[in-house]
Amino acid sequence: MEIIRHEVDKDADPAALVYTFGGAEPVRSLRPGTIVSTWTADCYGGRVRRAQDLATEVTDTRFINPQTGPFHIEGAEPGDTIAVHFCSITPSVDWGVSTTMPLFGALTQTPFTAMLHDPLPERTWIYDLDVAERLVRYHALDSDLTVDLPMDPMHGTVGVAPALGEVRSSLTPGSWGGNMDTPEMRAGTTCYLGVNVPGALLSLGDGHARQGEGETCGVAVETAMDTVFAVELIKGIATPWPRLEDDRFIMSTGSTRPLEDAFRISHADLVHWIAGGLGLSAMDAYQLVSQTALTPVANVCDENYTVVGKVLKDHLPGFEAYGGTHHRLRSLARAAGV
Amino acid sequence: MEIIRHEVDKDADPAALVYTFGGAEPVRSLRPGTIVSTWTADCYGGRVRRAQDLATEVTDTRFINPQTGPFHIEGAEPGDTIAVHFCSITPSVDWGVSTTMPLFGALTQTPFTAMLHDPLPERTWIYDLDVAERLVRYHALDSDLTVDLPMDPMHGTVGVAPALGEVRSSLTPGSWGGNMDTPEMRAGTTCYLGVNVPGALLSLGDGHARQGEGETCGVAVETAMDTVFAVELIKGIATPWPRLEDDRFIMSTGSTRPLEDAFRISHADLVHWIAGGLGLSAMDAYQLVSQTALTPVANVCDENYTVVGKVLKDHLPGFEAYGGTHHRLRSLARAAGV
Amino acid sequence: MEIIRHEVDKDADPAALVYTFGGAEPVRSLRPGTIVSTWTADCYGGRVRRAQDLATEVTDTRFINPQTGPFHIEGAEPGDTIAVHFCSITPSVDWGVSTTMPLFGALTQTPFTAMLHDPLPERTWIYDLDVAERLVRYHALDSDLTVDLPMDPMHGTVGVAPALGEVRSSLTPGSWGGNMDTPEMRAGTTCYLGVNVPGALLSLGDGHARQGEGETCGVAVETAMDTVFAVELIKGIATPWPRLEDDRFIMSTGSTRPLEDAFRISHADLVHWIAGGLGLSAMDAYQLVSQTALTPVANVCDENYTVVGKVLKDHLPGFEAYGGTHHRLRSLARAAGV
């Protein structure tokens, strides 16, 4: 595979960056079968660095969650699928940041779950990152507790331009991918995204050194990332909602509200995907999913909530997703030494 | 600990069994610190045995999900908590059953999510259970596929009498426990339940040889169970929503609709529980939960939906739940050879 | 029709009253075709009388929303329907009360929509009621504003014993009726309730001098009521969710969460009811409902939320609900001078 280095200006003016899926000109064209090595800014563009920094004071909140891209995938047309395989995702700095932000998060009123409370306090936590030891160190602000957590780097955001001419904020997930905020989007995972516009217009960002399932306070351990990914094009197969695959699992995502509808999307997609892949009737696939699915919540804080439904490939004898794309990309990436 | 054998009449008239939490006279009084060995019927009372048996035909649907109990826990008063530790949960027969039932499940209209579709087909799947090999064998109905799945026995239902004089169907989960349908309720887990009435009135049932997270079609691999549990009483500590603990995790459950509110209940409870246990401020605990919680969906099919939020005890240095009750019960059960 | 006076002890011990649907012995047996004149306490049992009285201080919150009844309706069996026609609903005192209560209401976190905010302030508003002028006078607490609002007396709560042996708090609405909190439950309205247990076990209470649609803060203008109602029995016709009828409208209610499912219940019921009544296909009835339904929200504060779907009888030529029961009860009540 061809390996490309895509440089990003780490000192760019925030207003010059891309904060949407759709609506931006591609920064580069990629041939299917390319490996890209690049960098993504943290969701605050590096501007929240100390516990004293409040995100609403040191950033322009119109400019949160900048994306690297979009990349034009050559030959991608509506009705196709692109596969994005994450070869490596590595924090590029030795610190991460999380915050609470007024009216954002799962355990606070928001502009959508509107209430009459005063906002929760805005606070900032700085984490130490140790890439060599793969540790993420939490420091309590109001007492002395320190906890070392395993590093598990991932991208909160990966997606393409939406359908129907829509342009969506990089803070929102949906059928185009976007801000799904699932820890499953780690190195070793392949993400399948349906193509809605010519060239697909792939972007990614929002690196997390780790996050809990649900991203409860709305903000993970945010950090800039050095990321290597491979991209492939699957012609003539549509993918209505983002799917993921790693060596052990196939996964379907749903992103909407209420959360049970996100569950329904992901599990109905699993049923149809598995029925097709194993030649099962829909009712037999419904039964098999009912007894085998794992269902980790991804986010309950974004404009749409995300649920992941996943099934061990061991439970699906003979199942092969997208003609073995994940396996092929994984092998090629290894052969390329990335 | 005292070990008691509680016999259940396996041939009882279905109309004579207990299908509610609250509203039934206790069958036996248990001293705290007792180990009970008993049996629970499957949710259909053993009446759905073959693929030709349709649940709506061979059962009286007023009598689904019979419970063993209720047990009166001596000394339990409103404001206390009881701990139920599952020593072993073992299928007592070599078969399990799952079905689809009209207007029940996550991917069908229901009496609550009312629509104008015809019901999905009613079907019955019989599973082979191999306790020695810990295998659950799935057979597709409409094609030849057979899949061996790991056995992971659990109770869908464990609970006490509700507050406010309510009596709730054993098909529904809530703050009293009940039909939470989480695979976490396996041997090795301790379940903490807040006491609402004198004696608590503990019941359990709804054994599953395994289930997927979400119990998508509404019915797991249902089977009769030989179960051994230990019960303890924790005076003066209230537990608003059921909590679980095993050797590795603490867990909070939420059961309501919509599913995001079940998430909110479980995660807010984790925040308060961990803040109290580690002496953290609420905001520091919110932050720690946000980066560490795992959040498996339990059920999206019952009258209330259930979410489990769980945190590794390794991430909570010095945290001890309920004065070490789980560890003590686990040790005592082992000492008793159960 | 026979007219019966059912006296209620206005000075009863709160702990002696009935706070559930189901779970209580009938206080009286009523022959179908009876008119009953009785009294209902306000939801606080008269114990919150001044702006300084806080509900959580002057009441035992286990004892909120006492019901008058239950009445055993002679001959009522599961599968039947009872009709309750409200002849008159009149405040029996010259004051009403509303409050905010911690963790209760639509614009605050609650035990179900769990968050990390401090509770909103607990406040009490006393209203002047003028039955002769049919006015309800609001007084702002923190400034001088006074507003006269039209009196529109109604019962928040009317229902029967639930199915499946359940007993439900009088604070909760559902398929059994209960705390639906719709302003449509005014004098002149007939409420149809499906019977789940022999005798139906009808109760009512929770009088409101008026309320907004949604009962936003969770508490209407609560007051004791002198109420006259007629009860009828409709044999052999089941009513899955409470329906209402007045001289102009038929109405279907749904009570569950999320609110769109309450909508779905009420509108699906309208479709089936109208299809049956007019001999329309389901799709034709769906279309007619889509263009004619009014859909006032009832409550968004109780454990289940309630939506009312209603259609003008003028738009349903030839439609007659339950064999003209509403018209007959209305006429008989007028003839009886009530």
Added chain:
Amino acid sequence: MEIIRHEVDKDADPAALVYTFGGAEPVRSLRPGTIVSTWTADCYGGRVRRAQDLATEVTDTRFINPQTGPFHIEGAEPGDTIAVHFCSITPSVDWGVSTTMPLFGALTQTPFTAMLHDPLPERTWIYDLDVAERLVRYHALDSDLTVDLPMDPMHGTVGVAPALGEVRSSLTPGSWGGNMDTPEMRAGTTCYLGVNVPGALLSLGDGHARQGEGETCGVAVETAMDTVFAVELIKGIATPWPRLEDDRFIMSTGSTRPLEDAFRISHADLVHWIAGGLGLSAMDAYQLVSQTALTPVANVCDENYTVVGKVLKDHLPGFEAYGGTHHRLRSLARAAGV
């Protein structure tokens, strides 16, 4: 006021029309204080005309709900509000159309409320419109019933470009307005919309000869409209969610999922709006709204659901919205004879 005739090409290629809020160049610039007389296509662009026409066959479903506009409002800047007063809305043809569409509507599975049912049948109903008599005639498809319904013309869709650089489909409502589908958007109503981009970029369309509250099947009595509206600019006042005003009511809208959050948005906005307008404390306004709000559901079929909260101005002594803009526009329009 200046009166402008804005012509629309009724025979334009569907692909050339505008189907989004945001993302389109303005077709014309309007000075605040202008009255515009124009035309809007029906949601199917006139291509579904007979009961035999199925929307999915005779239209390109990428091109549904074309908008007239966008209009650039001179001087409008983010943080301002524009007022759109509807002087008249009149069907321009003598027929309207409604349909069911697969996987769209409140009582069917959808791509978001994903299930395993077959889609409901696709059907088309043609209505006769009589503007002089103000009648809308329904014809059942599967039997002989005909019903005359009052004409109540309105626009399902009116909105501006969204914030954060988003572009949203004209099928979706939100904080920018869009496809709110409330019958309140009739002649005599003023709609207040917050400005997110310079010039606001106002569009409107989706005329309905009438609709039920909830737009249950997803499609109202769709028709082309001759519409006259006046537009005004209110500098320096932001409007977070669309508000409406007519001679009797002020109204706040919320559009999101689940439906209770749409309720919360509209009622929280009423609380803040009324508190500000009457100088009430938030708790006093919460109380007043709780006893006075009417809450008609608008739509439960679009990507976001819409609820309207409304309060009679008679109950708000001294309240004046936006400095009397509604009254002024209404008077000027009358003076202009439109």
